Amino acid sequence: MKIRVVSSKEEIFTLNPNERVVHLAFRPSNKDIFTLVETCPKIEAIQIPKSYRRTVSKSIGMFLEMQRIQLIEGDVWGHRKDINEYYIIxxxxxxxxxxxxxxxxxxxxxxxxxxxxxxxxxxxxxxxxxxxxxxxx
Known part of the structure; x- marks a missing residue:
């Protein structure tokens, strides 16, 4: 399983529309999450670090739930984005x-x-x- 690691807001626009699991390595705003869902209509899960999870609004949580997109808390340990844009499980x-x-x-x-x-x-x-x-x- 591949997790696409996204380091910045600007990078969202360059994603493949077929991405299914994305890790946001930055603190996303509501707009960033809406943009991600719009850019990647097949997305199934969005992973964000624990420290950023608390800053995600309840309305975004409800929106993702309605879209059947899981919001996962966690990190991609030891991953080097400069070597590979995907973290492979x-x-x-x-x-x-x-x-x-x-x-x-x-x-x-x-x-x-x-x-x-x-x-x-x-x-x-x-x-x-x-x-x-x-x-x-």
Whole structure:
């Protein structure tokens, strides 16, 4: 899974309209989020750092909920934007989830193990697991 990392407001206009998951590495205004949703109509999730999450208005939260877009709290640890504009979640994470599902492990056990073994945050793990559940349904 690829997460497009966006470092500035100006960069929103250059995004591919097919982006599904975007990490905003700056403090977004309401207008920035509206612009992002307009620029990327297929967007499913927007990730922002914990410190910025508190500054997102309730109206934007409701707007995203109505659009079925998840607002995820978290960071992309160790990512260097100058090397790659995407943060890649390793396929091993997905394989481990699938393996544990097949073994009959509960969602809580799977989530706990993935959190421990990867540098992903709880919201992102929950998002991945919900996407995986849809893929297996």
């Amino acid at each position: 390793p396929t091993s994470v997905f394989e481990k989830i699938k393996e544990m599902k097949i073994a009959g492990k509960s969602n809580e056990v799977i989530e706990e193990r993935i959190l421990r073994e990867s540098r992903l945050n709880p919201d992102m793990v929950a998002y991945i697991m919900s996407k995986e559940a849809q893929a297996w349904a």
